[in-house]
Amino acid sequence: MTAQAVTAARPPVAATDSGGAVSTTDTPLLPDADPLSGGSLDDALGLLYSAMAQQSQSSMQVGEATVKIDEQAEKNALADQQAAAAREQANQANHGRGFFSSLGHLAGDVTKDAVHLKPGALVKDTASDVKDAANSPAFWNDLEKGALVVAKGAAIVGSAVVTAASFGSGAATIAGAAILLSVSGDVIDETHCFGKASEGIAIGCDVLGVAAGASSVAVGALDTGLNATSKTALGVGAALNGVGGGSEVVAGGAHIENQAFAAAAENAAADMQHAVNQNAELTQTVGDVIDDLKASDQSHQGALQATQGAIQANDQSTAAAVANISVKG
């Protein structure tokens, strides 16, 4: 202990016992010590020094424990962040096998298992491929787009066929042109194959298609009566309308599924943001704790040095007082 070390290095001085009686070591010439001077004060300073050192150590240990806990929490938050990023990526519309890729994969597996006569593997692979397709955002995205194209095309073609068949063969030719223009307009609009001009060209095709459709109605009005071909065409047109409706039902279902994937991606993004925030908060906390510890340690060091200085100053004063008394004596 510092006090003991300091005490050992100084000349013998009087000490008071609990009853206040003076007990001397070498000489009885020394006066009674004051309560807060000499050895008593030195012992108190030593105790204080020890207490301060202990407190400093405890603070440091508590700080280290806090930093360790926070660092572990940071690691966990980082893992959460990575998992959320992976989930977000997995739910993007372009992730996974597309519609035709899924069908091709399924067909390939089925063919391979059928050729090798493995019925068990056939069932297993089919179930696995269907499950993969159902969990693939790209599959549902393609399905929705494809179903919408089919629905739109079937509706246009069906309506046109019905119109053409209703009004005779002369109108059918014009109606066919109308269909071609309308479908072309849709294709150009979807694919943007003419670059920036695509939108204008698509609108032009649609306008021409509407005009051709109106012409076919006008021409058809001149012709009356339905022949057998026209009746068949009417049935085909109605069936196409039905197919168009069915495709739209499929597209609607696929749209819900796609939005479910989009919502899952947004939830994953929220999870990731939560993990990022947690990480930032923990980093800040660790930084604050370390800064506080540094400041506390610095303060402790200063206090310990001050206490050491006080002990030395007290010793010097005591020694000088003893020397002075001895000289006078």
Added chain:
Amino acid sequence: MTVNAMQGVIGPPVVATEDDAPAGAITGPEAFLPDPVAALAVSGDPGAELAALAVKSGQQQQTNAQAARDVEQKIEVGEDNQQVAAMRQKAQDTMAGGIAEGLGMMSEGAFDAASAGAMSSSGQETTDSRLYKADGMITHAEGKIGSALYEGAAGNDDANAAAARSASDQAKSAADDAHDAKKSGGDLVAAALDFYKEYSSAQAATRNAALHRA
């Protein structure tokens, strides 16, 4: 005086337990030493009083800055949570909008198919087929309207998330400022202690020199 001063500055006061305390001594949570800074402040020693004043001021600054930092960090955490909540709300709105539009599409498709089925045997439209077609269009439009409403809500959620992010950044900045203020409070205390250490040493040296002369 030195003992009290140093003990008080470094942290909570040292307390005596009932076991090791002499009879008549103060026990329990109360300090066995008086508040050192307060004692220094009225000691009559100008150097000690100046040091005590600086220490008190630094400590007060540290306390205030710590409280401000805690408050700002709580605000920051709250705003971060609001941002995440807004993002989750957007996900819900996206899902709801998708369901509304998807159901509208499915409904329209079903009515279209029904309309095709309700055509006459010659393939011409009937009243029922026209009604079905009209119903399909209406449900599709309803789905679109519902979807648009949810899309608008999702846009609001984006705005809320951005506002929360901004508020969180502001709170973080304020917390950093408070942290710096706390540091400077500590620096002030350290400077006061250094000053007092020098001051005490000089006093002791003077006293020793006087004793030697005597």
